[in-house]
Amino acid sequence: MKITYRALDLNNDVQLNKVKQLIDADLSEPYSIYVYRYFLNQWPELALLAFDIESEDKETPIGCIISKSECHAAARERGYIGMLAVDHKYRRMGIAKNLAKLAIVKMKTGGCDEIMLETEVDNFAALNLYESLGFIRVKRMYKYYLNHGDAYRLILPLTEKAVQKSYILNEELR
Amino acid sequence: MYGQVKYQRIEHPRYNLDEKLYLLGLTDDPSWPKDDELYDITHIFKALSSQMDAKDIVKTKECGFYEFTHALEVNNKKLDTSSIPLKQEEIHFDCNKPHGETEEERINFVTAIASRLLRSITTWLNDHQTFPATVLSCRYIEHFLIQLYSLPGTIDILKTGDEYYDTFLNTCTASVCYFLSFVSNIQETSILYEDEDLSFDPMALDSFHLLRNQAVIAKKLEDSIKILSSPQYLNKNVKDLINLMHIFSSLIHIEDLVSKYSEDSEYLDKIITVSDDLNVSYDWSRMPPNGSFSMIAQKTLSNNSPVHSIVEPVNSFNGWIDLAKDLKLAISVSQSKSPIEFLQFVNFFTRTQERHPLSRAVFLLFYSRKNGNIIGKYGKNEFVDKIWREFSTTATAIDLQNELVFQNLSLVIDHCYTAVTEWIRNLTNNHARARRCIGSRIEMWSDIETQTHTVEQYLHKQPLPDNIDSAKKASHLWPLTLWSRAMKNSTIIDYSLRGFELELYQPFECMEMTWFVSHIASESDETLREVEKILNSKFNQISELTGQLLKTKQNVKKLNSYKPQLARNIKYLKYLRAHNNVLRKLSIFQTYQFGILKSYGIIDNNELKELPFVSCELLHNLRFKKLIGTKFMKKLTYAAFQKFLNQYVINGPEFQEKLQKVVEEMKLALADARIDVKEIIHSINKGDEDTSMLTGTRLVKDEALSFYEELENSIELLGNNLDTITVSLPETVSGDLKQKFFVKLRYDKGSCPYFPILTLLEKQ
Numbered sequence: 001m002k003i004t005y006r007a008l009d010l011n012n013d014v015q016l017n018k019v020k021q022l023i024d025a026d027l028s029e030p031y032s033i034y035v036y037r038y039f040l041n042q043w044p045e046l047a048l049l050a051f052d053i054e055s056e057d058k059e060t061p062i063g064c065i066i067s068k069s070e071c072h073a074a075a076r077e078r079g080y081i082g083m084l085a086v087d088h089k090y091r092r093m094g095i096a097k098n099l100a101k102l103a104i105v106k107m108k109t110g111g112c113d114e115i116m117l118e119t120e121v122d123n124f125a126a127l128n129l130y131e132s133l134g135f136i137r138v139k140r141m142y143k144y145y146l147n148h149g150d151a152y153r154l155i156l157p158l159t160e161k162a163v164q165k166s167y168i169l170n171e172e173l174r
Numbered sequence: 175m176y177g178q179v180k181y182q183r184i185e186h187p188r189y190n191l192d193e194k195l196y197l198l199g200l201t202d203d204p205s206w207p208k209d210d211e212l213y214d215i216t217h218i219f220k221a222l223s224s225q226m227d228a229k230d231i232v233k234t235k236e237c238g239f240y241e242f243t244h245a246l247e248v249n250n251k252k253l254d255t256s257s258i259p260l261k262q263e264e265i266h267f268d269c270n271k272p273h274g275e276t277e278e279e280r281i282n283f284v285t286a287i288a289s290r291l292l293r294s295i296t297t298w299l300n301d302h303q304t305f306p307a308t309v310l311s312c313r314y315i316e317h318f319l320i321q322l323y324s325l326p327g328t329i330d331i332l333k334t335g336d337e338y339y340d341t342f343l344n345t346c347t348a349s350v351c352y353f354l355s356f357v358s359n360i361q362e363t364s365i366l367y368e369d370e371d372l373s374f375d376p377m378a379l380d381s382f383h384l385l386r387n388q389a390v391i392a393k394k395l396e397d398s399i400k401i402l403s404s405p406q407y408l409n410k411n412v413k414d415l416i417n418l419m420h421i422f423s424s425l426i427h428i429e430d431l432v433s434k435y436s437e438d439s440e441y442l443d444k445i446i447t448v449s450d451d452l453n454v455s456y457d458w459s460r461m462p463p464n465g466s467f468s469m470i471a472q473k474t475l476s477n478n479s480p481v482h483s484i485v486e487p488v489n490s491f492n493g494w495i496d497l498a499k500d501l502k503l504a505i506s507v508s509q510s511k512s513p514i515e516f517l518q519f520v521n522f523f524t525r526t527q528e529r530h531p532l533s534r535a536v537f538l539l540f541y542s543r544k545n546g547n548i549i550g551k552y553g554k555n556e557f558v559d560k561i562w563r564e565f566s567t568t569a570t571a572i573d574l575q576n577e578l579v580f581q582n583l584s585l586v587i588d589h590c591y592t593a594v595t596e597w598i599r600n601l602t603n604n605h606a607r608a609r610r611c612i613g614s615r616i617e618m619w620s621d622i623e624t625q626t627h628t629v630e631q632y633l634h635k636q637p638l639p640d641n642i643d644s645a646k647k648a649s650h651l652w653p654l655t656l657w658s659r660a661m662k663n664s665t666i667i668d669y670s671l672r673g674f675e676l677e678l679y680q681p682f683e684c685m686e687m688t689w690f691v692s693h694i695a696s697e698s699d700e701t702l703r704e705v706e707k708i709l710n711s712k713f714n715q716i717s718e719l720t721g722q723l724l725k726t727k728q729n730v731k732k733l734n735s736y737k738p739q740l741a742r743n744i745k746y747l748k749y750l751r752a753h754n755n756v757l758r759k760l761s762i763f764q765t766y767q768f769g770i771l772k773s774y775g776i777i778d779n780n781e782l783k784e785l786p787f788v789s790c791e792l793l794h795n796l797r798f799k800k801l802i803g804t805k806f807m808k809k810l811t812y813a814a815f816q817k818f819l820n821q822y823v824i825n826g827p828e829f830q831e832k833l834q835k836v837v838e839e840m841k842l843a844l845a846d847a848r849i850d851v852k853e854i855i856h857s858i859n860k861g862d863e864d865t866s867m868l869t870g871t872r873l874v875k876d877e878a879l880s881f882y883e884e885l886e887n888s889i890e891l892l893g894n895n896l897d898t899i900t901v902s903l904p905e906t907v908s909g910d911l912k913q914k915f916f917v918k919l920r921y922d923k924g925s926c927p928y929f930p931i932l933t934l935l936e937k938q
């Protein structure tokens with residue numbers, strides 16, 4: 001098996017459908033097509049897919065990460081990882097970690113000061129994964145998901161701006 | 175995983191005509207729209223969409239971000255409520271028909287509906303389920319609310335021709351709808367958070383607001399109970415129904431707690447006794463008629479939430495007991511006899527247990543009255559003044575009777591009032607929200623400290639007489655600065671320790687957090703000692719002076735009134751210091767514990783330093799972000815932290831001897847903490863009578879006891895863990911022990927979650 005990673009092709013319906021399938025299969029949160037479109041159409045370069053190019057289905061993604069990057073509180077550029085999933089057959093091989101690293105590099109080079117995400121408090125796989133990349137839990141949010149599950153918000157600070165209070169940064173900008 | 179906005183409140187009913195007709199019972203097919211009423215636009219749609227690029231976004235002005243991301247997707251089973259499958263019995267369920275062939279069947283049906291409806295309410299409120307998946311799944315509630323729009327002013331909605339439905343079930347339904355308007359009003363106060371505390375989407379069916387006549391419903395319930403208790407029903411199986419009706423009857427009075435600030439808890443007691451009774455005697459073999467609980471409302475009403483399957487309530491009335499007990503506790507605050515009791519109430523009300531959201535909201539609306547009065551006893555100035563006096567200002571120059579002092583403090587009083595009421599509100603939130611809010615207020619306390627210090631500096635320059643000996647000038651004490659500093663310190667400690675409770679910190683972060691808490695607790699101890707000094711000096715001053723001042727009777731009276739207050743304060747301070755000492759000693763213990771594991775190379779506070787994207791300094795600063803802007807944090811840089819933490823690491827020659835010393839130190843810390851905890855527990859148990867401490871926990875005795883008993887358990891567990899660790903580790907630091915061991919934070923039941931156990935585990 002040989003895994004390669006590349007950005008999503010927005011015009012490729014097969015890719016989009018497989019991405020939906022991967023995510024719908026395991027994430028508890030039900031996303032409508034509009035949610036996918038919200039991320040993918042605005043930040044296609046931050047949607048990365050993994051392919052097994054030695055498999056029969058080498059054009060079908062076996063893992064994906066969907067992210068965005070926006071200015072937060074007029075103070076810092078915040079990268080955000082919205083969704084991440086890897087096909088069951090390919091788990092525990094470091095694919096998710098590679099996808100996350102690639103996305104982080106992209107967001108970092110794109111000027112992000114921090115990267116944020118949320119995950120269910122009992123999703124130990126995801127928590128281990130993100131924490132092994134240096135994310136820390138900054139808050140717990142009760143009943144954050146539609147299934148009433150609690151979430152942790154995790155942040156990876158990349159620059160000084162990530163650790164300054166927004167209002168202080170805004171005052172400095174003024 | 176991206177979380178979405180759960181739903182948006184629709185302010186006005188927006189039914190289409192067919193829906194409305196169905197809702198009014200004028201058509202019997204809810205599966206709107208019907209095929210022959212539709213015009214097929216597929217070909218137009220396809221033609222237009224074929225010209226579009228995948229990147230194109232079709233968006234209208236009315237469609238903002240939330241609608242855009244949350245728009246429901248047709249045919250998506252998780253999102254499209256119009257695709258909810260319904261059984262025939264649900265579609266054709268008729269609320270205006272008496273279900274059940276015989277009287278006995280009808281009694282059973284009505285009892286089962288009423289029972290399930292009641293338990294659905296607690297499933298909704300206690301277990302945080304959605305409204306449509308619980309209460310609104312009851313067809314009688316839906317029917318009642320719909321009919322209310324067209325029949326405002328009446329509550330006789332059910333017209334089946336059968337007494338069990340038209341009188342008894344109808345009244346129960348009215349009671350629930352009345353209660354809904356109360357819950358809705360609570361929700362509108364924004365005390366509770368929609369997503370976190372209470373999920374109330376009535377799907378535009380808000381006619382419960384039209385039900386304003388509590389007395390009418392109360393009377394009907396009373397009459398119903400009377401009828402059912404009459405000899406005519408003696409041989410009928412209505413005992414359960416009567417019990418249930420008692421709960422419905424109490425339900426409508428919960429509102430009185432905030433509308434009339436009623437302190438009457440009789441009906442809450444009734445809920446408890448009746449629920450207890452029902453738990454024992456209720457006949458669970460009864461089932462409601464098929465179709466009487468359904469997802470049909472989600473399908474047919476104005477709904478932009480995803481599909482929520484019905485949550486079957488459990489076969490128990492314990493939910494009602496929990497709700498009633500929490501409400502009773504919330505209003506017991508009115509019995510507080512002093513600000514200390516009031517503040518301790520706030521401190522322990524939700525400390526070890528998440529309280530029922532309604533009880534938290536009721537507490538806030540109950541203690542702070544519309545006229546600005548606190549529990550019907552104190553006005554703003556009096557409240558703040560009493561808090562100060564119970565802490566540090568008694569017999570000092572901070573005497574609000576003095577015009578000059580009052581004028582200079584009036585702004586400070588306002589700010590302190592805001593800070594204290596904010597603190598009360600913050601602590602009353604659910605635990606996750608509470609920590610966030612407490613954190614946001616640290617800077618405010620820091621500002622208040624500066625502000626009080628400035629005013630006190632100014633007052634010192636004024637010719638203020640000493641409050642005890644008016645012949646002298648007031649001495650330079652800082653009672654207000656010390657009060658605000660003590661509040662700031664305890665807020666920081668609380669904020670930091672609650673991070674453990676919420677499991678926010680990873681094992682590698684523990685050392686920084688526990689060292690930080692111990693550091694602030696040391697500062698806090700100094701502050702409390704300062705206050706103690708003021709109080710003792712005032713006490714002594716009075717004792718020495720009373721003889722000389724007997725000449726003026728008024729003075730003697732004043733001085734004598736100071737003495738008991740000062741004695742109280744000293745006793746209270748003793749408690750505060752003991753409490754603070756327990757937290758300090760346990761934090762020191764934890765820091766040492768981490769230090770030992772770090773000395774063996776098993777864990778490191780900077781262990782992420784090798785990771786590609788990580789700066790340990792940035793992680794540290796992110797963790798302490800809420801504290802940025804406070805004066806003391808300017809000194810506590812990342813580098814300073816590292817220096818302090820390294821003092822806890824054992825290295826160099828004579829490792830074992832040094833280790834033994836550290837272990838001794840740790841055991842001493844635990845022993846110290848144990849003494850203080852025991853003393854606090856003793857005082858709580860004795861109601862502060864004949865004790866050395868004043869805990870002020872009379873109203874929250876169980877809650878306070880459970881907190882300190884958890885701490886007591888933690889002390890034992892931490893001690894045991896230390897023993898386990900010391901025997902598991904080799905005598906000398908050799909080899910890469912990180913390959914063999916790892917550290918996990920363990921949260922044992924019955925122990926204090928602020929001090930999880932740093933457990934050493936062998937890698938598989």
Ligand SMILES: CC(C)(COP(=O)(O)OP(=O)(O)OC[C@H]1O[C@@H](n2cnc3c(N)ncnc32)[C@H](O)[C@@H]1OP(=O)(O)O)[C@@H](O)C(=O)NCCC(=O)NCCS
Nearest residue numbers: 026084085086091092093094095096097125126128129175
């Ligand atoms: C979470 C998920 C994306 C991980 O994918 P993966 O490719 O198997 O992960 P990796 O192989 O890259 O694992 C990297 C690290 O994550 C952690 N991890 C991954 N799966 C884990 C599991 N089942 N249990 C515990 N830790 C796990 C481990 O620390 C792992 O490192 P290690 O293998 O060296 O111990 C995958 O399990 C998944 O798709 N889950 C369902 C969707 C989901 O939960 N997404 C995250 C929502 S925010």
